[in-house]
Amino acid sequence: xxxxxxxxFLAWSLAAxxxxxxxxSPVYRALVALSALAVLQAWLPSGRSLRGIxxxxxxxxxxxxAMNMALGHTGVHVLARLPSDWPVVGGPITLxxxxxxxxxxxxxxxxxxxxxxxxxxxxxHEIVDAIPRQLQRTGIAVAAxxxxxxxxxxxxxxxxxxxxxxxxxxxxxxxxxxVVVPVVLTAIEDSVLLAESxxxxxxxxxxxxxxxxxxxxxxxxxxxxTAAAVVxxxxxxxxxxxxxxxxxxxxxxxxxxxxxxxxACVALALPALLSDRDGEA
Amino acid sequence: MxxxxxxxxxxxxxxxxxxxxxxTPLGVACAGAGSNHATVVVEHGNGTVVQxxxxxxxxxxxxxxxLASSGIEYQTQTQSLGVAICQVDGEPAGYTxxxxxxxYWSFWTWTGRGPWTYSRVGVSLVTxxxxxxxxxxxxxxxxxxxxxxxxPCPAPPAPTPAPATPTRPAPTxxxxxxxxKTPAAQPTRAAPTDAPPRTSATAAPSPSVTPPLPRESGxxxxxxxxxxxxxxxxxxxxxxxxxxxxxxxLGAGALAALVVGRAVRRRRARR
Numbered sequence: 272x273x274x275x276x277x278x279x280f281l282a283w284s285l286a287a288x289x290x291x292x293x294x295x296s297p298v299y300r301a302l303v304a305l306s307a308l309a310v311l312q313a314w315l316p317s318g319r320s321l322r323g324i325x326x327x328x329x330x331x332x333x334x335x336x337a338m339n340m341a342l343g344h345t346g347v348h349v350l351a352r353l354p355s356d357w358p359v360v361g362g363p364i365t366l367x368x369x370x371x372x373x374x375x376x377x378x379x380x381x382x383x384x385x386x387x388x389x390x391x392x393x394x395x396h397e398i399v400d401a402i403p404r405q406l407q408r409t410g411i412a413v414a415a416x417x418x419x420x421x422x423x424x425x426x427x428x429x430x431x432x433x434x435x436x437x438x439x440x441x442x443x444x445x446x447x448x449x450v451v452v453p454v455v456l457t458a459i460e461d462s463v464l465l466a467e468s469x470x471x472x473x474x475x476x477x478x479x480x481x482x483x484x485x486x487x488x489x490x491x492x493x494x495x496x497t498a499a500a501v502v503x504x505x506x507x508x509x510x511x512x513x514x515x516x517x518x519x520x521x522x523x524x525x526x527x528x529x530x531x532x533x534x535a536c537v538a539l540a541l542p543a544l545l546s547d548r549d550g551e552a
Numbered sequence: 553m554x555x556x557x558x559x560x561x562x563x564x565x566x567x568x569x570x571x572x573x574x575x576t577p578l579g580v581a582c583a584g585a586g587s588n589h590a591t592v593v594v595e596h597g598n599g600t601v602v603q604x605x606x607x608x609x610x611x612x613x614x615x616x617x618x619l620a621s622s623g624i625e626y627q628t629q630t631q632s633l634g635v636a637i638c639q640v641d642g643e644p645a646g647y648t649x650x651x652x653x654x655x656y657w658s659f660w661t662w663t664g665r666g667p668w669t670y671s672r673v674g675v676s677l678v679t680x681x682x683x684x685x686x687x688x689x690x691x692x693x694x695x696x697x698x699x700x701x702x703x704p705c706p707a708p709p710a711p712t713p714a715p716a717t718p719t720r721p722a723p724t725x726x727x728x729x730x731x732x733k734t735p736a737a738q739p740t741r742a743a744p745t746d747a748p749p750r751t752s753a754t755a756a757p758s759p760s761v762t763p764p765l766p767r768e769s770g771x772x773x774x775x776x777x778x779x780x781x782x783x784x785x786x787x788x789x790x791x792x793x794x795x796x797x798x799x800x801x802l803g804a805g806a807l808a809a810l811v812v813g814r815a816v817r818r819r820r821a822r823r
Contacts, residue, residue, distance in 0.1 A: 298796075305807035530796045533796050533799040
């Protein structure tokens with residue numbers, strides 16, 4: 272099975288994010304998250320792990336859940352009480368706030384998993400290929416700039432260690448000038464070198480001449496059509512009365528679900544069925 | 553003796569008249585002035601219903617303004633979702649939490665057709681228009697249910713026709729044929745009052761506007777469909793939601809099986 276085109280992944284990611292934003296129902300968000308996880312797992316290259324994205328998703332979800340529980344004091348079912356004189360967090364901890372926090376957490380997880388393929392499945396040059404032609408130079412410049420950020424961190428650590436070996440000790444804010452100034456000078460030097468190397472490789476010298484244009488095949492068209500259909504269905508769900516807004520306040524109620532919308536969320540897992548990477552080591 | 557008897561008779565007669573003559577109706581009484589009208593329906597926990605019709609100028613009115621204009625006593629608390637209703641018409645007599653933990657004032661809106669809609673926001677964030685209604689029902693927190701259907705606001709009084717000026721026949725008896733006899737002037741009819749039809753305290757639902765709503769408990773907390781359209785609408789919506797949840801459950805199960813299956817296959821391939 273041919274790999275899907277980078278733009279197909281980009282369109283699919285945008286569709287999944289749109290669905291997780293357009294709906295407030297935890298049922299649909301959970302389905303989007305599962306679909307995104309299935310796609311990510313199906314297309315993950317060998318040697319890469321889901322541990323990083325999993326930890327990031329777990330951290331974001333836990334933070335959202337905890338914040339909603341601590342700050343949302345509305346609801347009828349009280350689980351616990353914090354002293355009212357505690358600033359911000361004081362007051363009843365309610366089941367409704369927990370449910371709302373859970374829904375927010377599910378939305379975050381779904382969004383994270385939806386964009387994960389762009390970093391874990393695609394190579395950097397494929398992402399640049401996926402960007403519209405008018406934005407490709409900007410995308411390359413931004414990507415190169417972001418690469419410098421990690422370099423600045425490493426330079427900072429090296430300069431600090433070198434200064435410490437020379438007897439430098441941090442004494443107040445002004446003493447850090449002996450570390451910051453060399454770091455800034457090094458960063459400027461690195462950026463100049465990067466710009467010269469990019470120019471030497473023909474950046475912004477005209478259209479790209481030697482790269483293979485990606486073509487859409489049947490599987491790409493199928494995924495694109497499915498993603499577009501899913502977005503349209505969710506965009507029209509409220510005007511057509513298919514989606515009922517879910518709100519746990521003031522009393523928790525079971526979220527409703529429409530069969531068509533549930534099917535649309537499951538349909539986002541289509542790319543997972545088009546992968547033949549089972550059993551790869 | 554006779555004086556006492558006559559006094560007693562007069563007292564009894566006055567009580568009887570009071571019973572016969574309608575008291576100030578508890579039903580819809582129009583408060584305020586304006587060309588548009590909206591209704592406030594309050595249903596207490598014991599089933600007692602109070603309705604007020606409020607007239608207002610302008611295209612719309614907020615829920616809180618409508619409640620304030622109705623003259624019904626209430627207490628609120630400002631929260632993140634708007635103003636929450638803590639007490640209406642003296643119920644509950646006292647409270648320490650708003651909304652209450654076990655029972656609370658559920659807030660509903662009605663747009664002139666269809667069933668009541670459970671409001672997700674406070675009364676201050678709701679906007680009503682001419683012909684709309686807002687309802688408050690004191691219910692257990694686990695089973696919010698809509699109040700009774702609102703009675704229509706009374707129609708404005710019809711313009712009173714100008715009474716015909718009575719003309720007396722000419723006093724001259726000479727020409728009986730020429731003097732046209734005009735009929736005696738009709739006694740001026742009293743202009744129809746604004747008083748709405750008397751409604752009982754339990755406010756039997758008006759048959760004219762909205763058929764009575766079945767009282768559902770639990771569920772999604774969204775107002776049930778009117779029985780005039782059959783309980784079929786309510787049944788359809790709930791069955792649709794159940795079907796959606798079934799599809800969602802099956803889909804989630806299939807996706808979970810797919811993910812787990814791939815993970816197992818990858819682990820075996822690595823070995």
